[in-house]
Amino acid sequence: MVEFLKTNVYKISSVYKQAKQMEDIDKCHHLCRLFTELGEALLEMICNTPGEGLGDLTTVNLVLDGLDHYDWEVSYVTFNFWYRLCETLQEYFLELTRSTRLLVNWDREFKLNRNKF
Numbered sequence: 001m002v003e004f005l006k007t008n009v010y011k012i013s014s015v016y017k018q019a020k021q022m023e024d025i026d027k028c029h030h031l032c033r034l035f036t037e038l039g040e041a042l043l044e045m046i047c048n049t050p051g052e053g054l055g056d057l058t059t060v061n062l063v064l065d066g067l068d069h070y071d072w073e074v075s076y077v078t079f080n081f082w083y084r085l086c087e088t089l090q091e092y093f094l095e096l097t098r099s100t101r102l103l104v105n106w107d108r109e110f111k112l113n114r115n116k117f
Contacts, residue, residue: 002041002054009038013062025071032066032077039063039081047088060085 012031019027039046039059049055066078 006038006042006054006056006059009034010058010062013065016062016065020069025074028066028069028071028074029077032063032069032074035059035062035066036078036081040084043081043084043088047085047092 012034016028016031016035019031039062042054042059045054046057046059047055051057063078063081067075069075
């Protein structure tokens with residue numbers, strides 16, 4: 001179901017480009033909202049498996065297209081996605097840092113205690 005929705009949202013990206021070219025701000029705003037909602041729904045997959053399956057980075061590119069709009073209200077719609085993306089990546093980084101520290105500390109303890117036996 002999610003794959004079906006993602007594929008069909010990707011298909012309407014050309015509609016967004018046409019609306020932008022025709023300066024139809026309302027249509028751009030609504031489509032940008034749709035792209036942003038898709039990005040937020042797939043955020044975990046985008047961070048866990050970037051470029052694969054539901055983590056396809058085309059979703060990020062669609063949200064990025066919204067940032068490129070000349071009307072600030074259209075661009076503003078994407079703010080929550082970028083905020084959540086930064087927060088999620090920061091959490092992953094902190095978890096990775098914690099895991100690395102645990103491994104380094106375990107390795108140190110192992111080497112110190114190995115000499116005792």
